[in-house]
Amino acid sequence: MAYTKDQIETILRDLAAQINISDELFQAADEEYTALGKWIDKKTEEGSTPYTVSIYPQGSFALGTVIKPISDEDDYDLDLVCQVENGTGLEAEELKCDVVKPWLTGYKKTKNDIEEKRRCWHVEYEDVPNFHMDVIPAIPRYPSNADSTMICITDKDKDRDPVYEYQGSNPKGYIRWFFGRCRQRKVASVDGKIMNYDMAQQEDLKQNKNKTKLQKAVQILKRHRDVMFEKDLDNKPISIIITTLAGQLYKGESTILDTLLGFVDGVEAYLNAHRKEDGSYSILNPSYAGEDFADKWKEHPERQAAFFTWIYQLQSDFNLENLISRDRVTMGNAVKKSFGAVSGAMIFGVRGIAEANAVKAGEVKVNTSTGNLTRTGTVPVPPSRHYGEV
Numbered sequence: 337m338a339y340t341k342d343q344i345e346t347i348l349r350d351l352a353a354q355i356n357i358s359d360e361l362f363q364a365a366d367e368e369y370t371a372l373g374k375w376i377d378k379k380t381e382e383g384s385t386p387y388t389v390s391i392y393p394q395g396s397f398a399l400g401t402v403i404k405p406i407s408d409e410d411d412y413d414l415d416l417v418c419q420v421e422n423g424t425g426l427e428a429e430e431l432k433c434d435v436v437k438p439w440l441t442g443y444k445k446t447k448n449d450i451e452e453k454r455r456c457w458h459v460e461y462e463d464v465p466n467f468h469m470d471v472i473p474a475i476p477r478y479p480s481n482a483d484s485t486m487i488c489i490t491d492k493d494k495d496r497d498p499v500y501e502y503q504g505s506n507p508k509g510y511i512r513w514f515f516g517r518c519r520q521r522k523v524a525s526v527d528g529k530i531m532n533y534d535m536a537q538q539e540d541l542k543q544n545k546n547k548t549k550l551q552k553a554v555q556i557l558k559r560h561r562d563v564m565f566e567k568d569l570d571n572k573p574i575s576i577i578i579t580t581l582a583g584q585l586y587k588g589e590s591t592i593l594d595t596l597l598g599f600v601d602g603v604e605a606y607l608n609a610h611r612k613e614d615g616s617y618s619i620l621n622p623s624y625a626g627e628d629f630a631d632k633w634k635e636h637p638e639r640q641a642a643f644f645t646w647i648y649q650l651q652s653d654f655n656l657e658n659l660i661s662r663d664r665v666t667m668g669n670a671v672k673k674s675f676g677a678v679s680g681a682m683i684f685g686v687r688g689i690a691e692a693n694a695v696k697a698g699e700v701k702v703n704t705s706t707g708n709l710t711r712t713g714t715v716p717v718p719p720s721r722h723y724g725e726v
Contacts, residue, residue: 338660338661338662338663339659339660339661339662339667340660341591341593341656341660344593344659344660345591345592345593347667347671347683348552348556348592348593348596349552349592350683351556351559351671351675351679351683352547352552352555352556352592354679354682354683355403355404355555355556355559355675355679356402356403356404356547356555357402357403357404357412361412361466362402364466364467365393365397365412365414365467368414368464368467368469369391369392369393369414369416369469372391372416372443372469373389373390373391375439375443376389376391376418376439376443377389379439379442387420387421387422387423387435388420388421388422389418389419389420389421390419390421391416391417391418391419391471392416392417392419392507392508393414393415393416393417394415394416394417394472394507394508394510394511395413395415395507395575395576396413396415396558396575397414397415398415398507398511399511399514399515399551399554399579400547400551401551401554401555401558401575401579402555403555403558403559403562406562406563406566406676411460411466411467411468412466412467412468413467413468413470414467414468414469414470415456415469415470415472416469416470416471416472417471417472417474417487417489417507418436418439418471418472418473418474419474419475419476419487420435420436420473420474420475421475421476423435423475424475424476426475427500428490428491428500428501428502429490429500431473431475431490432452432457432473432490432492432500435473436457436471436473437450437457440457440459440469440471443461444461444462444463444464445461445462445463446459446460446461446462447460447461447462448460452492453470454491454492454493454494455472455489455490455491455492455503456470456471456472456473457469457470457471457473458470459471472489472490473489473490474487474488474489474490474505475487475488475502476488477504485506485507485508485509485512486504486505486506486509486624487504487505487506487507488502488503488504488505489502489503489504489505490502490503491503504624504626504627505624505627506621506623506624507623509623509624510621510622510623510624512623513583513622513623514579514583517550517583517584517586518548518549518550518551518583518586519548520586520587520588549589549590549591549592549595550582550583550586550595552592552595553582553586553592553595553596553599554578554579554582556592556596556675557578557582557596557599557650558575558578559675559676559679560646560649560650560653560674560675561573561578561646563673563674563675563676564646564649564674565642565646568642571638571639571641571642572642573639573642573643573646574629576629577619577629577630577643580619580621580622580629581599581603581606581607581619582595582599583622584606584622585598585599585602585603585606586598586599596654597654597656599650600647600650600651600654601651603647604647607619616630616633616634617630617633617640618630653670653674664684668680668684671683671684
């Protein structure tokens with residue numbers, strides 16, 4: 337049995353659903369960061385310095401591209417920004433260590449000591465199962481009355497004694513950019529040219545349930561990456577690079593498959609077109625001029641090499657000619673290899689039940705010109721029966 341593009345799309349749709357976070361856990365994450373924000377608001381009202389604080393998600397939760405960890409023993413990573421609106425007079429170390437850290441340690445009992453990372457605090461609370469939080473302290477980059485989402489986040493440079501300093505960022509701007517890319521549609525302009533337009537932006541966690549084709553494609557790319565680099569975490573391509581490149585290459589394709597094919601076919605050419613004068617690659621933040629997500633590749637060439645190794649594997653795994661020529665067993669084994677044994681088994685188990693029910697209902701027919709089983713063929717497929725069953 338060869339596969340049609342529609343059948344491959346069904347597999348990809350099932351895969352995206354299988355690796356997606358459940359509605360219950362998604363809601364739990366929403367409630368947890370909201371509760372943390374309310375608690376901090378209350379503490380600031382009680383304190384001697386009345387800070388105005390806003391906490392909001394960034395990263396995969398905010399973008400609607402979060403996926404299940406490969407192992408049930410691993411937690412989801414909830415990335416949050418803790419923005420002190422009236423903290424522009426605070427030094428970076430003061431903001432991170434003297435203001436934000438006490439709020440996080442005082443909120444609930446932690447599983448272990450709060451861990452300082454370069455730009456955030458890593459926190460695991462005892463009564464918050466399934467999640468850990470990476471909280472980034474921040475202040476507005478411009479005065480509060482300025483029409484801007486730019487912020488300054490704390491950055492600790494361990495190679496300089498260490499030194500704490502501020503670094504520019506714009507997570508809200510990135511979210512708006514990504515959802516704008518998600519909602520592209522191809523429409524004909526007056527002069528007959530095909531143009532793209534962007535639909536409404538989204539920034540709320542609750543608005544991420546009905547995912548677009550681009551969001552699902554990013555989830556599938558990230559799971560493929562996770563499986564391939566399960567034993568090489570140091571060189572695993574980072575999600576922000578994958579998401580940015582997928583967003584830049586998306587042209588409003590109407591299926592997950594075509595979105596993925598557009599990515600694997602175009603990513604090398606895109607990267608080569610954005611190389612610097614010295615030959616190094618550049619993947620710029622579309623929401624913050626000057627920030628290059630690939631700036632560490634020059635310092636760590638092994639990460640660049642790992643990224644291209646992953647791209648070449650994607651090009652092999654998403655070769656359309658090979659995909660449509662596979663039989664069921666070959667396709668099942670390929671899905672398990674690329675996306676994990678559990679995901680593969682669940683997808684084909686559910687698909688097998690659905691197909692058996694469709695045959696039983698007389699909905700599956702043979703297309704006599706291709707030999708494929710479809711709902712639009714001409715020869716009905718009789719349901720199989722146990723011996724002696726009437």
